[in-house]
Amino acid sequence: MTLFLSGDVMLGRGIDQILPHPGDPALRERYMDDARDYVALAEAANGPIPRSAGFSWPWGDVLGVLADSAPDARIVNLETSVTRNDQFAPNKAVHYRMSPANLPCLVAPRPDVCALANNHVLDLGQHGLEETLDELADAGLQVAGAGLNAEQARQPAAVAVGRGGRVLVFSFGMASSGIPPWWVATDNRAGVDFVPELSEDSAAQITSRIRRHIRPGDIVVASVHWGSNWGYDIPDEQIRFAHALIDDGVDIVHGHSSHHPRPIEVYRDRLILYGCGDLINDYEGIGGYEEYRADLRLMYLVSVESTGALTGLRMVPMHTRRMRLHRASPENAEWLREVLDSVSGEFGVRIDATAHGMLALRRQ
Numbered sequence: 001m002t003l004f005l006s007g008d009v010m011l012g013r014g015i016d017q018i019l020p021h022p023g024d025p026a027l028r029e030r031y032m033d034d035a036r037d038y039v040a041l042a043e044a045a046n047g048p049i050p051r052s053a054g055f056s057w058p059w060g061d062v063l064g065v066l067a068d069s070a071p072d073a074r075i076v077n078l079e080t081s082v083t084r085n086d087q088f089a090p091n092k093a094v095h096y097r098m099s100p101a102n103l104p105c106l107v108a109p110r111p112d113v114c115a116l117a118n119n120h121v122l123d124l125g126q127h128g129l130e131e132t133l134d135e136l137a138d139a140g141l142q143v144a145g146a147g148l149n150a151e152q153a154r155q156p157a158a159v160a161v162g163r164g165g166r167v168l169v170f171s172f173g174m175a176s177s178g179i180p181p182w183w184v185a186t187d188n189r190a191g192v193d194f195v196p197e198l199s200e201d202s203a204a205q206i207t208s209r210i211r212r213h214i215r216p217g218d219i220v221v222a223s224v225h226w227g228s229n230w231g232y233d234i235p236d237e238q239i240r241f242a243h244a245l246i247d248d249g250v251d252i253v254h255g256h257s258s259h260h261p262r263p264i265e266v267y268r269d270r271l272i273l274y275g276c277g278d279l280i281n282d283y284e285g286i287g288g289y290e291e292y293r294a295d296l297r298l299m300y301l302v303s304v305e306s307t308g309a310l311t312g313l314r315m316v317p318m319h320t321r322r323m324r325l326h327r328a329s330p331e332n333a334e335w336l337r338e339v340l341d342s343v344s345g346e347f348g349v350r351i352d353a354t355a356h357g358m359l360a361l362r363r364q
Helices: 014-018 036-046 062-069 100-107 125-138 200-211 236-247 330-347
Strands: 002-009 073-078 113-115 142-144 157-161 165-174 218-225 252-256 264-267 270-273 296-304 310-321 324-327 349-353 359-363
Touching: 002 062, 002 218, 002 252, 014 036, 062 296, 062 310, 073 165, 073 218, 073 252, 100 125, 113 165, 125 142, 142 157, 142 165, 165 200, 200 218, 200 236, 236 252, 236 264, 236 270, 264 330, 264 349, 264 359, 270 296, 270 310, 296 330, 310 330, 330 349, 330 359
Parallel strands: 002 073, 073 113, 113 142, 165 218, 218 252, 252 270
Antiparallel strands: 002 296, 157 165, 264 270, 296 310, 310 324, 310 359, 349 359
16 A cells, blocks of 8 residues: 655645635744735745635645555644634744634645644644644544543544555654643643653553554554754664664654655664655745755655555655745756765665656665
8 A cells, every 4th residue: 555644734824824715914923923924935035926826726736646646545744723713822933823714725635644743733722722623623634643632642543445454643742843841631631642752661652552553454653743853863762762663563653843854764674754854834935954955845655565564665856936836856856866865875775766756765
């Protein structure tokens, strides 16, 4: 079977403002107090962006790739609160909020699961999270990693595939990604599944919970929000943690939080994506960290056997312009290939170009 995995999908702030039903543009940021200013930055960089753009506008060529590849399950990390609430979480530099009326934009690529254990899902507080959960449920979208209490936040999302099989998605996040520890879900408080430390003991606790849900034939995805925004180095404790998850039954480690793609590893025939990079955001035109080419994005199409063993990984390079994703040029695709090939080499992985403008994993 084939799974589509994406990094961070940020449909709030500037993206929300170009959609048919923009919400309140007010921000509580140090440098910006109006979300429309992010649209102006993108336009200054790459040209005019239509207002009241269609709901599919930000996805652009992603939708055609998904139609052609027809993945069995589609999993995204949604880094946006879907709410009209205006109670901004204190002591946060950035808040992502999209209008519930613009939810058809999220539905456009037909995601099966939205991972929510990240550092933006509670940007508009407890009421914002509760509204987000209600809106996603009403839209028929499954979630993992956040809930009205700890039990809900720890529940996996289950996608039926094949003949009686399932893809189980568990979502959890860590302080290294910017999740405040007080966002943790408890017995009587809504929040996220928060992991306080990268340790063998934490990994064992997670996999012990995971094993209670697994049936024969299930594919288990651990969607993990961790690490810094920039850089290619993977801390040893992250590597050990990812290995421990796989040693105890996880089939795919779906890492995210970084704004650009990070190294890839195959461990015991299982895939580890240490950082998928952003897929959609409103950072276009913002200076800084140009060496990472954060305007280049990747779609991940992961093929696995029914046992969970990896059979192939194809990646589709994308380029964001005017807040819309386009297939990357051959030159930009080659830049991504060279970087990923270089940083993944120490993990025994090489990245090749294919005849169809994609990138493909090759084991050394």
